[in-house]
Structure formats: structure tokens, C-alpha cells
Amino acid sequence: DGVLRVLGHYGVGVAGRRVLVIGRSWLVGRPLAQQLMSRGATVTVVGSDAEGLDRLCGDADVVISAVGRPGVVGVDCVKPGAVVVNVGTTFTDDDLLPDIMPEAEGPHPASLLVHSVGPMSVALLMRNVAANARTADVARAEATADTCALPESAIKKRLQSLPCWSLVDRCGHSRLQRAFWMPTFACVVDFISEAAVLADHMNHHPNLQVTHQCTDGAVLDVDIFTFATSSVTSFDFELAAALTRLYQDMFGAGIFAPDVRMSDFNYTLPDELIAQYPASPR
Structure with a gap:
């Protein structure tokens, strides 16, 4: 999602363009490739040890590397005007190295070179966490010994x-x-x-x-x-x-209410309790 957001921010469309995704992991490479294909891109997914990688990079309009191998994409492999996005990084003792190394001197041949999508990924992760929290069915706090009793x-x-x-x-x-x-x-x-x-x-x-x-x-x-x-x-x-x-x-x-049955109200009144007419004098 971070890569797509970056491309959208810079107005880079992928429909009808050749996109090379270096990295076949289920975490980044393959899901990203599926999203790019759903947007009309012609996507090639390879590993960092793919044969003819330099040639594939030179043919691609968009190169996205997510393998965590410094310098896997050399400057001379990218065709002029291509869009290059670096996702993979490698920690060393003194530095954080990207997959796509910038050119030491002079301009990079790419029309757009994104050195890292890390900050964007972190921001989107926090957004997703907040969105999930808003929609989650969170149980309310239960009563405790400190809950006030009603008079x-x-x-x-x-x-x-x-x-x-x-x-x-x-x-x-x-x-x-x-x-x-x-x-x-x-x-x-x-x-x-x-x-x-x-x-x-x-x-x-x-x-x-x-x-x-x-x-x-x-x-x-x-x-x-x-x-x-x-x-x-x-x-x-x-x-x-x-x-x-x-x-x-x-x-x-x-x-609902139970049916009222008149038989429930039947009773027998003894004859001696029935008043006689004419009444006997008291």
C-alpha cells in the first residue's frame, strides 16, 4: 500500500506499463504484484538471483525492489526516464543500505527515484490500526468494587x-x-x-x-x-x-399473554349460601 501511495502522490500511473518487482515474498513482493496487475500493469516478479536481472531492469518502465540486498539494482541497469522505488533495506553496523544504490556522482537516470517507503509504510500502518480500533467491537468496562451503588x-x-x-x-x-x-x-x-x-x-x-x-x-x-x-x-x-x-x-x-379460559373461573356455590326470596326474617 505504501508503494502505491507513493506512486499516486507523484502521479505515476501503471496501467499499460511494464513493472518489474524484485522480491517474491508473500509479505511484499507477491501482494504488491497482484495490486499492480489489478491496475492494468504488465508485471514481472523475480528473485534477486534471477538470470538476466540487469536486462529485465533495463526493459522495465517501473522498477520496485524489495529483497533487502544492497546494490541489487545498479545505476547502469535502469533505463533513462524509468521510475525506481526502493523498498528493501539492509542494516549494517554503521548504516542502513537500500537495494537501489544512488549514483555517486551526477544525476540518476531514473525520472523518479524513491529511496525509501519506510516512513509511508509506518504512517499507513498507524492509520490502519486506528481504523480498526474505530470499527472494533470493544467490550465496555465491567463493574468493580468501586462502582457506586444506587440509593x-x-x-x-x-x-x-x-x-x-x-x-x-x-x-x-x-x-x-x-x-x-x-x-x-x-x-x-x-x-x-x-x-x-x-x-x-x-x-x-x-x-x-x-x-x-x-x-x-x-x-x-x-x-x-x-x-x-x-x-x-x-x-x-x-x-x-x-x-x-x-x-x-x-x-x-x-x-404474548396466556389465553383466558372461562373454565378457570367456574365455581360451585352451595345452596345454603344462596339468598332465598322472600327472605326469612332475622
Whole structure:
């Protein structure tokens, strides 16, 4: 990418031109050759020990060396007006030597000689790291022992915006609780699967208990509290609100409710409890 950026910066087009890439590594040479070919260049890829390398350099309109062998491309091998880009470098005790050595005296025959793309590569690497960080799904920080517990007054006020949730005390710890009714056990399983992904993303997790009611559906009891503080915190309200939205998205705002059967309300009233008419005087 650094080489292509440099060529683009100097207005060097590669379409229809002969490009020689010296270096067949999977890190630089071969990926670069593929990108150049996708832009219409006629590309030749060789190693530093290729037979007739001087001739290949003399025929190329663009020479790119990425082998890490000082002087692999001599000045007298480059045809006048060619574009030469040096990628490979070699560390010595006292210096950093490029693959393409500049001419000691006088102008270089190349119309453009790029001594190094190192700074460009570093800049692009940092750009890619930053771009990846912006798009990465980073888990939020979890609650700790220093997370502030909400006072009861604040909890009750927040509960006004979370219908069906309540504040309960269990084992000496306050927690938020709600029962989610669903028509089938399979629906509960689907909901729990989605809730697990959601909780992992929020880095905060609920406690769940499923009660299957046969033909009357199933109930998922959810209670939420912050384990690190053994109290209710803002983390719990955020998770409760997210689970509520998930429930509404999956099953609709109207929500499922068990069918009302009149037989459930049948009862027998003993005759002696039925008022007689005319009533007997008391």
C-alpha cells in the first residue's frame, strides 16, 4: 500500500506499463504484484538471483525492489526516464543500505527515484490500526468494587421508566427482578441466546431461571444485581432496559399473554349460601 501511495502522490500511473518487482515474498513482493496487475500493469516478479536481472531492469518502465540486498539494482541497469522505488533495506553496523544504490556522482537516470517507503509504510500502518480500533467491537468496562451503588430512592425513581421490573431483596442483597412470559419453551431458549450475546457485549450478565408451564407457555425469571458491590447500580438498569427492548423486538409491544379460559373461573356455590326470596326474617 505504501508503494502505491507513493506512486499516486507523484502521479505515476501503471496501467499499460511494464513493472518489474524484485522480491517474491508473500509479505511484499507477491501482494504488491497482484495490486499492480489489478491496475492494468504488465508485471514481472523475480528473485534477486534471477538470470538476466540487469536486462529485465533495463526493459522495465517501473522498477520496485524489495529483497533487502544492497546494490541489487545498479545505476547502469535502469533505463533513462524509468521510475525506481526502493523498498528493501539492509542494516549494517554503521548504516542502513537500500537495494537501489544512488549514483555517486551526477544525476540518476531514473525520472523518479524513491529511496525509501519506510516512513509511508509506518504512517499507513498507524492509520490502519486506528481504523480498526474505530470499527472494533470493544467490550465496555465491567463493574468493580468501586462502582457506586444506587440509593433506594434513585432505584425507585428509575423503576418508573421500566414497567414490570421491581426491586426485591434476596439473601440480604437488593436486586432488580422481572418475569418474562413466553408462549413456548423454544421461545425462551431463543430469547436467552439473544440475551447472552447482548450481555456479553455489555459485559454485565443477568441471573436466569426458567419455569415451563406446559400448555400455558414458559416463564423466564430474571434478576439483576452487581456482584462486585452486592447492590443495584447503573449497570443493572442499563441491562434491564436492554433486555426489555430485546423482549419487545422479539415478541412485539403487545406481548404474548396466556389465553383466558372461562373454565378457570367456574365455581360451585352451595345452596345454603344462596339468598332465598322472600327472605326469612332475622
